[in-house]
Structures are given as structure tokens and as C-alpha cells.
Amino acid sequence: MATDLDRLEPNAQRVQDDLTELSQIHDPASSGWTRTVFSEPYRASREWVRARMADAGLTVHADHAGNLIGVLPGRSAAAPALMTGSHTDTVASGGRFDGMVGVLGSLEVVRQLVENDVRPDHDLLVVDFLGEESNDFGLSCLGSRALAGALTQEHLDRRDHHGVRLGDRYASFGLDPSDVLRAAGRFGPRGLHRYVELHIEQGPVLEERGAGIGVVTAIAGIRRLLATFTGRPDHAGTMPMGDRRDALVAAADAVLAVRQEGCGAPVHGVATTSRLDAEPGSPNVVPGLVRMQAEMRSVDVDWLSAAQVRLTEEIARKAAEHGVDVDLTWSLDNDCLPASPDVHEVVSSVADSLGIAWEAVPSGATHDAVHIARLCPMGMIFVPSRGGRSHCPDEWTDLDDIVTGIRVHGATLLALDRAR
Ligand code: HGY
Ligand code: MN
Ligand code: MN
Secondary structure, three states: OOOHHHHOOOOHHHHHHHHHHHHOOOOOOOOOEOOOOOOHHHHHHHHHHHHHHHHOOOEEEEOOOOOEEEEEOOOOOOOOEEEEEEEOOOOOOEOOOOOHHHHHHHHHHHHHHHHOOOOOOOOEEEEEEOOOOOOOOOOOOHHHHHHOOOOOHHHHOOEOOOOOEHHHHHHHOOOOHHHHOOOOOEOEOOOEEEEEEEEEOOOOHHHHHOOOEEEEEEEOEEEEEEEEEEOOOEEOOOOOHHHOOOHHHHHHHHHHHHHHHHHOOOOOEEEEEEEEEEEOOOOOEEOOEEEEEEEEEEOOHHHHHHHHHHHHHHHHHHHHHOOOEEEEEEEEEEOOEEOOHHHHHHHHHHHHHOOOOEEEEEEOOOOOHHHHOOOOOEEEEEEOOHHHOOOOOOOOOOHHHHHHHHHHHHHHHHHHHHOO
């Protein structure tokens, strides 16, 4: 499948320099690397990315939703565009590779194409999507969601723990919320041909199986839970144990119920409680109010739906035992989505032709690809994560593995360019 053109050799030192430079733009006050959406470090990093896109030979603009879109014009004036990219925002105290490998790897592909005078038929769009990481609004993939027409007024009206609206955060970042809602499909008049994204695996499978490349089979669906437990505040020194309505004890049972569901999943399925806020939080007061944040994920949508029902019943039952009322609000972050078989076939054939061992793997992490899949057939290329760790300062992928991923990424884009 691969031709000489596809053996474009990434410049490893240039990739390393880009990763190093971008990782230096972060919030110094926190451990690891923090560049969360709408933050000042994130604002600064967007300017750096925009400049690197232009240096690579792309014509760059920011769309209404805050996505940075770089265009490498193709030879054909009639063909739909090829799209690739990822994100450069991080979780709080995150790592240096999640998302960055996809954006900077795509820039290295563009530089190889320009330097070797290889011009695809299709326009090539390289996108740094705004705000891929889930945030205080419980919503991941803000930019790709908007581009795919899936960001709604309800989303913009969501409030964070401090009561701030998402729409107002956009405005504080210089983006008009009403424009954000009109960003759908505004990347070119001829639609999209294919989308492929390069990303770190963020799990242990490739390393365990000694594979250099993961070909993603599906992206997990995510259901998010916000639970509010209302008990009764009492004096911690005088109220007898049997007479209490302790909201934090009810929440603790719910945390264990979430974990039990995740551990009981028959196929890929996970469940996590990530936050408990107890009030009043005084050492001598029985907690009267607790807010709990949790999520469940799986590539098995039937399990996900059944688990949501079981968990809702179990949490309510346990809360009643403690005399605590509970309000459960579930939301869908994204549906489970299979990758396109034809893009999957191209990636695996390219890896085979380059003699690179690959594995078909599901993605427990969500990605911008899950939203762009609304616009065209999509696929993803994974590179190994050391120890399967991610969303933490220890997140690491060897440069050699990143270069291998870029080689497969570039050859895949050229193969998709030839695909009708
Ligand atoms: O949450 C995720 O899976 C992704 O890292 N935003
Ligand atoms: Mn990511
Ligand atoms: Mn992430």
C-alpha cells in the first residue's frame, strides 16, 4: 500500500522541539502541566500554535467556535477536504502528550509534504480543536462539538461549581456565544472526505502487547452523573449515630456503588467518582449536603444504559436507608461510536506496509474524532503510553513511538487522499 511518497521521514528533533516548547506554556502554580480551556496559559498557547501552523505552510484562521484551522490547499478545486488534528488543552495537572501529539504530529506531516513538494488532491485541514478536555461544565470536546453542530444553547447555559455560565466563559475568552452556535460545518464549501486523528493511547494495551500502533475500533460512550444528597446538619458531638441523616455517608455508599458497577462490566466498561463537595465542611457538624460528580464509560451501549438504571436504583435505595434525599442528574457527554471500517482498513494496511506491529483497540478516552464522525468517516491512530498512564504528570510517550505514529499518520493521509 505505501509508496515512496509515503515513506516521508519525520524530523524527530523538530517534533521534540515543538513538544518541549508547547509544554513550557502552562500554569506554573500547579503540578504537572496545566493549560485548561479559557485559561490565560491556554490563550497564550493558542497564539504559539497559530504561529507554528503558519510556519509549517498552513493558511490559518480561528473559526467561530475558537478552533484553529490550518489549510493546505489541494490540487483539486472540487474535492471535499481531508481533516486531521486534535487538541492542545490539558486537564489540571496533566501531561505533555495528550492531544499535543496529534496537533504537532500533523504539523510535522504538513512540513514533510511541503518540503518534498507533495500536494494531495484534497485540501488538508489541520485543526487544533478548542477545549477537548472535560471541564467544570461536564462537557468535553467543545470545539469539535460546535463544528459538528452538536453544541446547544442548553450546553451554553450550563453553570460550573461557582455558578458561572459556559456561555459567559466563551465571552470572557473573546468568543461570541451566539457565533459559537453557528460554527457548524464552517470549514469549507465542499464538506469532508475523511477524518483521522493521531493520539496517545492513554492506556496499557499497546505497551503490554508490544505494538507500535493502535488502530482504534470504537470510542467509548460517556454518561455523567451529578448527584445531590440532602440530609440534615447536626452537632457532631451530640446527635446519636442512629438518629443522624448524614449526607456524606450516603454519598460514600454511592461512591462504592459506582465502583462496583465499573468492576462488574462484562466488556470494556469503567465507572469513576471524581469529586465530593460536602457542606458545611466544619469538623463538628454532620454533613447535611453533598454534591457528587461521577461518570461511566463503555463501548457497550447496552451495558452503559443498564448500568445507569441499576446505579440510579442502588444510590436511591442506600440514601433512603440513611434518611437522606438524593437528586440524580444524568447527562450524555458522547455516544459510543465505532470508527469507520474503511479508515480502519487504510491505517492497518499502511502499518503493515511499513512493517509496524499494530493492534486493534477500543478507546476508553473520548476524542474530537467522536464529533467529527458526524461529518465524515473517521479513524484514529494510537501510539503507546508508558505504563498506560495519562491525565497526570507521569504521562509519557517515547519520541521514537511518536515518530512512528507520525510516519503512519502521514502515509494514512496520503492513502486516504487517493481513496475515492
Ligand atoms: O475525558 C477524556 O476521555 C478525554 O481525555 N477528554
Ligand atoms: Mn486527548
Ligand atoms: Mn485527555
